[in-house]
Amino acid sequence: MESRYAERRMIKIDKPNQFASAGVPSRHFRDALYASLLHVKPKYCLEIGTHIGQSTAVFQRYFEEHEPEGIVVTVDITKLVNIKSENVKQIIVHPHVPNSDEFHRVDDHLLTHEIDSVKENIKLIQEAIRNYPTNFFDFCFLDGDHQRQSVINDFEISRNVLDGSQYILLDDTEEEHHDSKRVYEEIVSSQSHNVYDFSKEWDCYCGCALLWNK
């Protein structure tokens, strides 16, 4: 019987071992993010879920070492940190769900969820690269709200603003308490995408997977 992971064996991504693991048990998602960047070599990047900028710092390191002209547009529903870098553009987007404050620290300026947040966030994200030579991104790290509708909406947003193979690194694919795991499993069983599951490939707990078009 053909394995549902047949496609992911077509690539091998080495573990760079550059970043301290995070949390308990140890998660190696920053190494997986950095390794994905080295593999895809993107110039125009999107990050959904800035939080306090820890993963944005991984993009920054990649730009400094490999793509000095690169840009990451990093989006969140609230501003917890002010990142000063030529390579980073921070923007605030609409939440997809009414209960974001149950899971995230939000401020008084929170935009409304009572709109078509997919359509509006796509506009905001595209506006952020309006003055660049492209209207599309090469890579997305998807790590926003982990509730089902948010993950589905962010996946749709990514697919609308990405070009080429549409590389998406989806975070929290192993965490039982996150809907992102369920959404990831549905994508895998629908066989709609190529999948490189870092935890399986590296035999350590990363909790993220790289998806791209077949």
Ligand SMILES: C[S@@+](CC[C@H](N)C(=O)[O-])C[C@H]1O[C@@H](n2cnc3c(N)ncnc32)[C@H](O)[C@@H]1O
């Ligand atoms: C798990 S944290 C991101 C962690 C960050 N990527 C890192 O590794 O340092 C999730 C973030 O997603 C943000 N968020 C929630 N809903 C969002 C949405 N609709 N769009 C973008 N970000 C969202 C939250 O405010 C929170 O800061």
